Amino acid sequence: MASAVSAAPTATTTAAARPPGYYVRQRLWQNRPAVAGLAFIALCTLVALLGYWVLPDNSPNANHGFVQIQKEGPGLRVRFLRLPLPNSVLAEPAADNNIFHIWLHGREVQAEEMPIAAYRRVDGATVAVRPWTPEGAAPAPWQQVAMHTPIKQLFDTQTHYRTYALGTDKAGRDELSRLLLGTRISLGIGLVAVLISLVLGMAVGAVAGYFGGWVDSLLLGVMTVVWSIPGIMLVIAISLALDSKGVWVSFVAVGLTMWVDVARVVRGQMLSLRSATFVEAGRVLGLPTARLIARHLLPNMRGPLIVLATSNFASAILLEAGLSFLGLGVQPPAPSWGLMVKEGYDLLGTQAGLWLTLLPGTAISLLVLSFNLLGNGLRDAYDPKTPVAV
Structure with a gap:
């Protein structure tokens, strides 16, 4: 009986010793709309902190666009042909590969890209490509492109698909x-x-x-x-x-x-x-x-x-x-x-x-x-x- 009586003041003392900040946090956590707002702000903050590291297009200002695919709707999937840029155009490798430089400024474009609908081999150094056109538009004429990579390696190393989950803007950017x-x-x-x-x-x-x-x-x-x-x-x-x-x-x-x-x-x-x-x-x-x-x-x-x-x-x-x-x-x-x-x-x-x-x-x-x-x-x-x- 004595132990039960003595336990009550201890619990009261512990509750009274809690700082005001404890009650502020408790009131905040029981407010579901406020917690939902805080969660969305935290998510946006995480995206902002990660920046270019998590972007599908990590070029500076996400500004790498293509006129051929401008103003396309969400879910667009396009195949690209990648052509090397001249050495004079490329960014300094040391700066471009630095993770902090990429986080702050993005990564400069390292190759010229062309959206294509189809391709076919011409000879050992040339490939014919048909540029991409919107659905319902007339097919574009074939174009011949000179390659520096052997044709047998071309579509393993120099083509890739890119998906635009939310479509493209008026400049063809993601x-x-x-x-x-x-x-x-x-x-x-x-x-x-x-x-x-x-x-x-x-x-x-x-x-x-x-x-x-x-x-x-x-x-x-x-x-x-x-x-x-x-x-x-x-x-x-x-x-x-x-x-x-x-x-x-x-x-x-x-x-x-x-x-x-x-x-x-x-x-x-x-x-x-x-x-x-x-x-x-x-x-x-x-x-x-x-x-x-x-x-x-x-x-x-x-x-x-x-x-x-x-x-x-x-x-x-x-x-x-x-x-x-x-x-x-x-x-x-x-x-x-x-x-x-x-x-x-x-x-x-x-x-x-x-x-x-x-x-x-x-x-x-x-x-x-x-x-x-x-x-x-x-x-x-x-x-x-x-x-x-x-």
């Missing part, structure tokens, strides 16, 4: 490869934008909220002015100031348009916390203001900032897609999802226009939806009133 590589740009621009907005927003909001007075009024006025300027106009101004419209300019420009949200949240939290007892104790102990803000005040805002970061992540992806659609963001031939939507939109009315618009549009929608679901789940997880399943 749509699946460009969609997968587009995750790197979308997640990259979201990450950079969120980091810039967090650093700048926390700095401005913390200073405004902690010191108050004329400093708060001045910084609040700056926030209000920046808030009133459309994000697209800011991106255009930043691009003109830097005289560039490259990928990294888009990353920085989107980040500089989103810091006001963070600054306003941090300022509001700082105004409510600066008169707290632990802050007064820190001042009495002589802690430097910078340490008091960075080590004691900002960590108390971790929950709202994480929720806001996920929301800003989704907003950054949408903003980048919109800018690329308008031609103000990532420039061709980079596989931005917004740019791919624009290319498909230009083909609407044709058979290929529907899926070339639908595929990148669906990718954008799913990724943005995942971040919004995760943000809603985190908001509920950090709310102490949300029940926890035992």
Whole structure:
């Protein structure tokens, strides 16, 4: 009997000793839509990290296209004849075979390829090929191609089949490869934008909220002015100031348009916390203001900032897609999802226009939806009133 009585306080003490983060995780894991969003984000992150290593077309920007097979539907399977390139055109072997170089930049094309429908031998150094034509089109005339490899080895070493699971775009490029590589740009621009907005927003909001007075009024006025300027106009101004419209300019420009949200949240939290007892104790102990803000005040805002970061992540992806659609963001031939939507939109009315618009549009929608679901789940997880399943 005594042992049963003594066991109860032990269990109560163990449960009470659990840190707040335990309950946050429990609330998050019991939110199935948030977990589904997190799983999709993790999958996209894995694809973005692997990059060119997992692409069917690992040429730079997945830009290896063929005019003969442009705007073909999903499931296309084509046979290619591979012809060696002159040595002057080939990339440096040492750089091209480096796995980190391939991961970052892709692999340069090492051979000229021709889609073929049929072939036949002419003599020991020449082969006749019939170029590939779309289904229903008239067959192309035969062409003679001089080979450097003996004919008996030709179709063991210099021909191969390639399947385009999601079809090809208007330049004959693999749509699946460009969609997968587009995750790197979308997640990259979201990450950079969120980091810039967090650093700048926390700095401005913390200073405004902690010191108050004329400093708060001045910084609040700056926030209000920046808030009133459309994000697209800011991106255009930043691009003109830097005289560039490259990928990294888009990353920085989107980040500089989103810091006001963070600054306003941090300022509001700082105004409510600066008169707290632990802050007064820190001042009495002589802690430097910078340490008091960075080590004691900002960590108390971790929950709202994480929720806001996920929301800003989704907003950054949408903003980048919109800018690329308008031609103000990532420039061709980079596989931005917004740019791919624009290319498909230009083909609407044709058979290929529907899926070339639908595929990148669906990718954008799913990724943005995942971040919004995760943000809603985190908001509920950090709310102490949300029940926890035992």
